[in-house]
Amino acid sequence: MKKLIFYSFLLSATAVFSQAKVTTYTYAIKGMDTLQMDVYTPKKMKKNDSVPVLLWMHGGGFSGGSRSFPSEVKMAELAAENGYLGVFISYRLTRKGQLTGFGCDCPKAEKLLTFKNAAIDFMDAAKFIYDNKNELGADTTKIIAGGSSAGAEGMLNAVYMREYFIEDLKRYNEIKFAGVFSLAGAMVNADYVTKENALPSAFFHGTADNLVPFGSAAHHQCKPERKGYIMLDGSATIVERLLELEMPYYFYKVIGGRHELSSIPFEQLEGVFEFFNQTVIKKEIIQTVRIIRKT
16 A cells, blocks of 8 residues: 555656756645655665755745745755655645734643654655655654754754654654754754654754744743743753763854854855765764854
8 A cells, every 4th residue: 555655656757957856745735735745866876775864844924935045956966966755745835815813912722732753754754764664765763854944843843853743643653864954943842852863963043033032031031921932942952961971073163153054054054064974974073153143
Protein backbone atom coordinates (compact mmCIF):
# COMPACT_ATOMS: atom_id res chain seq x y z
CA MET A 1 0.00 0.00 0.00
CA LYS A 2 2.82 2.38 0.83
CA LYS A 3 4.28 1.94 -2.65
CA LEU A 4 0.93 2.70 -4.27
CA ILE A 5 0.51 5.85 -2.22
CA PHE A 6 4.05 6.98 -2.91
CA TYR A 7 3.77 6.72 -6.64
CA SER A 8 0.35 8.34 -6.66
CA PHE A 9 1.97 11.30 -4.89
CA LEU A 10 4.81 11.61 -7.39
CA LEU A 11 4.24 14.52 -9.75
CA SER A 12 5.55 14.67 -13.27
CA ALA A 13 7.14 18.10 -13.02
CA THR A 14 10.87 17.62 -12.61
CA ALA A 15 13.26 20.45 -13.41
CA VAL A 16 17.03 20.78 -13.45
CA PHE A 17 18.77 23.64 -11.65
CA SER A 18 22.42 24.60 -11.48
CA GLN A 19 23.57 21.79 -9.18
CA ALA A 20 20.37 19.86 -8.45
CA LYS A 21 17.24 18.39 -9.87
CA VAL A 22 13.99 19.18 -8.10
CA THR A 23 10.96 16.95 -7.84
CA THR A 24 7.67 17.88 -6.20
CA TYR A 25 5.75 15.49 -3.96
CA THR A 26 2.51 15.75 -2.01
CA TYR A 27 3.27 14.60 1.53
CA ALA A 28 -0.18 15.12 3.09
CA ILE A 29 -3.72 16.26 2.35
CA LYS A 30 -5.53 17.99 5.23
CA GLY A 31 -9.00 19.24 4.46
CA MET A 32 -8.68 21.75 1.64
CA ASP A 33 -4.89 21.91 2.01
CA THR A 34 -2.68 19.85 -0.28
CA LEU A 35 0.74 19.97 1.36
CA GLN A 36 3.70 19.62 -0.96
CA MET A 37 7.47 19.50 -0.76
CA ASP A 38 10.19 20.20 -3.30
CA VAL A 39 13.10 17.76 -3.06
CA TYR A 40 16.40 19.06 -4.47
CA THR A 41 18.73 16.17 -5.26
CA PRO A 42 22.49 16.63 -5.83
CA LYS A 43 23.37 16.16 -9.50
CA LYS A 44 26.22 13.80 -8.71
CA MET A 45 24.07 11.57 -6.51
CA LYS A 46 23.92 7.99 -7.79
CA LYS A 47 20.91 5.68 -7.75
CA ASN A 48 21.66 3.86 -4.49
CA ASP A 49 23.30 6.76 -2.66
CA SER A 50 21.99 7.90 0.72
CA VAL A 51 22.71 11.51 1.71
CA PRO A 52 21.92 13.86 4.62
CA VAL A 53 18.73 15.93 4.52
CA LEU A 54 17.93 19.58 5.20
CA LEU A 55 14.18 19.71 5.94
CA TRP A 56 13.14 23.37 5.74
CA MET A 57 9.99 25.26 6.79
CA HIS A 58 9.68 28.80 5.38
CA GLY A 59 8.60 31.89 7.31
CA GLY A 60 5.72 34.28 6.79
CA GLY A 61 3.78 34.68 10.03
CA PHE A 62 1.74 31.53 9.33
CA SER A 63 -0.17 33.59 6.76
CA GLY A 64 2.24 33.88 3.82
CA GLY A 65 5.63 32.92 2.47
CA SER A 66 6.40 30.10 0.07
CA ARG A 67 8.79 27.22 -0.41
CA SER A 68 9.35 28.53 -3.96
CA PHE A 69 10.49 32.06 -3.03
CA PRO A 70 13.80 32.87 -4.77
CA SER A 71 15.69 32.87 -1.45
CA GLU A 72 14.34 29.42 -0.55
CA VAL A 73 15.16 28.07 -4.01
CA LYS A 74 18.70 29.45 -3.79
CA MET A 75 19.21 27.91 -0.36
CA ALA A 76 17.86 24.55 -1.52
CA GLU A 77 20.30 24.58 -4.43
CA LEU A 78 23.16 25.39 -2.05
CA ALA A 79 22.10 22.51 0.19
CA ALA A 80 22.29 20.17 -2.81
CA GLU A 81 25.71 21.57 -3.75
CA ASN A 82 26.85 20.68 -0.23
CA GLY A 83 25.68 17.09 -0.62
CA TYR A 84 22.27 17.34 1.06
CA LEU A 85 18.79 16.54 -0.09
CA GLY A 86 17.15 19.95 0.20
CA VAL A 87 13.53 19.29 1.23
CA PHE A 88 11.54 22.53 1.28
CA ILE A 89 7.92 22.22 2.36
CA SER A 90 4.61 24.02 2.30
CA TYR A 91 2.39 23.74 5.38
CA ARG A 92 -0.98 24.95 6.64
CA LEU A 93 -1.04 28.77 6.78
CA THR A 94 -3.70 28.86 9.46
CA ARG A 95 -3.51 32.64 10.01
CA LYS A 96 -4.07 33.51 6.36
CA GLY A 97 -7.12 35.74 6.00
CA GLN A 98 -7.61 36.01 9.77
CA LEU A 99 -8.54 39.51 10.94
CA THR A 100 -6.52 39.12 14.14
CA GLY A 101 -3.35 38.12 12.29
CA PHE A 102 -0.75 36.57 14.59
CA GLY A 103 0.04 39.51 16.85
CA CYS A 104 -1.36 40.79 20.12
CA ASP A 105 -5.00 40.52 19.01
CA CYS A 106 -4.66 36.81 18.24
CA PRO A 107 -5.74 34.88 21.37
CA LYS A 108 -3.14 32.72 23.07
CA ALA A 109 -5.19 29.55 22.43
CA GLU A 110 -5.18 30.26 18.68
CA LYS A 111 -1.43 30.83 18.74
CA LEU A 112 -0.90 27.48 20.43
CA LEU A 113 -3.19 25.80 17.89
CA THR A 114 -1.18 27.42 15.09
CA PHE A 115 2.07 26.12 16.57
CA LYS A 116 0.48 22.68 16.95
CA ASN A 117 -0.68 22.47 13.33
CA ALA A 118 2.71 23.61 12.06
CA ALA A 119 4.53 21.09 14.28
CA ILE A 120 2.30 18.26 13.02
CA ASP A 121 2.87 19.30 9.39
CA PHE A 122 6.63 19.33 9.95
CA MET A 123 6.50 15.87 11.51
CA ASP A 124 4.35 14.57 8.64
CA ALA A 125 6.93 15.85 6.16
CA ALA A 126 9.65 14.05 8.13
CA LYS A 127 7.53 10.88 8.16
CA PHE A 128 7.17 11.07 4.38
CA ILE A 129 10.96 11.19 4.10
CA TYR A 130 11.28 8.18 6.42
CA ASP A 131 8.60 6.20 4.58
CA ASN A 132 10.20 6.86 1.20
CA LYS A 133 13.88 7.08 2.13
CA ASN A 134 15.02 4.53 -0.44
CA GLU A 135 13.24 6.25 -3.32
CA LEU A 136 14.46 9.66 -2.20
CA GLY A 137 18.00 8.60 -1.32
CA ALA A 138 17.63 10.08 2.18
CA ASP A 139 19.91 9.20 5.08
CA THR A 140 17.31 9.44 7.84
CA THR A 141 20.00 9.30 10.53
CA LYS A 142 21.14 12.74 9.36
CA ILE A 143 18.08 14.98 9.01
CA ILE A 144 18.74 18.62 9.85
CA ALA A 145 15.48 20.32 10.87
CA GLY A 146 15.43 23.94 9.75
CA GLY A 147 13.18 26.94 9.49
CA SER A 148 12.87 30.71 9.42
CA SER A 149 10.70 32.90 11.67
CA ALA A 150 7.24 31.23 11.81
CA GLY A 151 8.78 28.19 10.15
CA ALA A 152 11.47 28.09 12.83
CA GLU A 153 8.78 28.24 15.52
CA GLY A 154 6.90 25.35 13.94
CA MET A 155 10.11 23.38 13.50
CA LEU A 156 11.46 23.95 17.03
CA ASN A 157 8.15 23.00 18.61
CA ALA A 158 8.09 19.85 16.45
CA VAL A 159 11.66 18.83 17.31
CA TYR A 160 11.59 19.53 21.03
CA MET A 161 7.92 19.61 22.09
CA ARG A 162 6.19 16.86 20.15
CA GLU A 163 4.89 15.38 23.43
CA TYR A 164 3.23 18.70 24.24
CA PHE A 165 1.61 19.31 20.85
CA ILE A 166 0.92 15.87 19.37
CA GLU A 167 -1.57 13.31 20.69
CA ASP A 168 -0.74 10.46 18.29
CA LEU A 169 2.92 10.12 19.21
CA LYS A 170 3.10 6.49 18.03
CA ARG A 171 2.74 7.69 14.45
CA TYR A 172 6.12 9.42 14.77
CA ASN A 173 7.99 6.97 17.01
CA GLU A 174 10.76 6.25 14.53
CA ILE A 175 11.43 9.87 13.59
CA LYS A 176 14.64 11.36 14.93
CA PHE A 177 16.46 14.49 13.88
CA ALA A 178 20.22 15.01 13.83
CA GLY A 179 20.45 18.80 14.03
CA VAL A 180 18.60 22.12 14.12
CA PHE A 181 19.03 25.25 11.99
CA SER A 182 16.89 28.16 13.22
CA LEU A 183 16.62 31.71 11.87
CA ALA A 184 14.92 34.06 14.35
CA GLY A 185 12.95 31.24 15.91
CA ALA A 186 11.52 30.43 19.34
CA MET A 187 9.67 27.66 21.14
CA VAL A 188 6.97 27.58 23.80
CA ASN A 189 9.19 26.22 26.59
CA ALA A 190 12.92 25.54 26.41
CA ASP A 191 12.68 23.30 29.47
CA TYR A 192 11.62 20.62 26.99
CA VAL A 193 15.21 20.59 25.69
CA THR A 194 16.84 17.75 27.62
CA LYS A 195 19.99 15.66 27.56
CA GLU A 196 17.99 12.95 25.77
CA ASN A 197 16.71 15.12 22.90
CA ALA A 198 19.21 18.00 22.60
CA LEU A 199 20.78 18.32 19.15
CA PRO A 200 23.66 20.20 17.50
CA SER A 201 22.03 23.51 16.65
CA ALA A 202 22.74 26.65 14.63
CA PHE A 203 20.89 29.83 15.58
CA PHE A 204 20.73 33.30 14.00
CA HIS A 205 18.94 36.02 15.96
CA GLY A 206 18.96 39.74 16.64
CA THR A 207 18.91 40.99 20.23
CA ALA A 208 16.24 43.60 19.39
CA ASP A 209 13.89 41.29 17.49
CA ASN A 210 10.44 42.87 17.86
CA LEU A 211 8.44 39.82 16.72
CA VAL A 212 10.11 36.63 17.94
CA PRO A 213 11.93 37.02 21.27
CA PHE A 214 15.71 36.78 21.31
CA GLY A 215 15.64 35.36 24.84
CA SER A 216 12.60 34.68 27.01
CA ALA A 217 9.94 37.30 26.41
CA ALA A 218 6.45 37.93 25.13
CA HIS A 219 5.68 37.01 21.54
CA HIS A 220 5.40 40.22 19.44
CA GLN A 221 6.19 42.13 22.65
CA CYS A 222 2.53 41.87 23.70
CA LYS A 223 1.56 43.27 27.10
CA PRO A 224 0.14 40.82 29.67
CA GLU A 225 -3.35 42.29 29.35
CA ARG A 226 -3.57 41.56 25.60
CA LYS A 227 -5.28 38.45 24.22
CA GLY A 228 -2.16 37.45 22.36
CA TYR A 229 0.17 37.53 25.35
CA ILE A 230 2.28 34.37 25.44
CA MET A 231 5.83 33.90 26.63
CA LEU A 232 8.26 32.18 24.29
CA ASP A 233 11.86 31.05 24.64
CA GLY A 234 14.06 32.32 21.83
CA SER A 235 17.52 31.45 20.59
CA ALA A 236 19.49 32.84 23.55
CA THR A 237 17.47 30.81 26.06
CA ILE A 238 17.78 27.62 24.00
CA VAL A 239 21.53 28.15 23.66
CA GLU A 240 21.77 28.49 27.45
CA ARG A 241 20.15 25.08 27.74
CA LEU A 242 22.56 23.58 25.21
CA LEU A 243 25.50 25.11 27.10
CA GLU A 244 24.29 23.50 30.33
CA LEU A 245 23.87 20.17 28.57
CA GLU A 246 27.32 20.41 26.92
CA MET A 247 25.79 20.10 23.46
CA PRO A 248 27.18 21.65 20.25
CA TYR A 249 25.84 24.97 19.01
CA TYR A 250 26.65 27.78 16.60
CA PHE A 251 25.11 31.09 17.69
CA TYR A 252 25.21 34.08 15.35
CA LYS A 253 24.04 37.00 17.49
CA VAL A 254 23.53 40.51 16.12
CA ILE A 255 23.44 43.20 18.80
CA GLY A 256 20.66 45.60 17.84
CA GLY A 257 19.45 43.30 15.09
CA ARG A 258 15.72 42.97 14.59
CA HIS A 259 13.64 40.44 12.67
CA GLU A 260 15.76 40.78 9.53
CA LEU A 261 17.82 37.92 11.00
CA SER A 262 15.04 35.64 9.76
CA SER A 263 16.42 36.15 6.24
CA ILE A 264 18.60 33.36 4.90
CA PRO A 265 22.24 34.23 5.71
CA PHE A 266 23.83 33.21 2.43
CA GLU A 267 27.25 34.64 3.34
CA GLN A 268 27.33 32.47 6.47
CA LEU A 269 25.97 29.22 5.05
CA GLU A 270 29.39 27.72 4.37
CA GLY A 271 30.17 28.01 8.08
CA VAL A 272 26.80 26.50 9.01
CA PHE A 273 27.30 23.47 6.76
CA GLU A 274 30.81 23.03 8.16
CA PHE A 275 29.37 23.16 11.70
CA PHE A 276 26.98 20.32 10.88
CA ASN A 277 29.76 18.38 9.18
CA GLN A 278 31.83 18.59 12.35
CA THR A 279 29.05 17.95 14.86
CA VAL A 280 26.60 15.64 13.06
CA ILE A 281 28.97 13.73 10.79
CA LYS A 282 32.16 13.77 12.89
CA LYS A 283 30.39 13.93 16.30
CA GLU A 284 32.58 16.75 17.61
CA ILE A 285 31.48 19.06 20.44
CA ILE A 286 31.78 22.64 19.23
CA GLN A 287 30.25 25.66 20.95
CA THR A 288 30.65 28.84 18.95
CA VAL A 289 29.20 32.32 19.49
CA ARG A 290 29.69 35.00 16.84
CA ILE A 291 28.71 38.47 18.03
CA ILE A 292 28.05 41.15 15.44
CA ARG A 293 27.06 44.73 16.23
CA LYS A 294 24.48 46.23 13.90
CA THR A 295 25.80 49.41 12.27
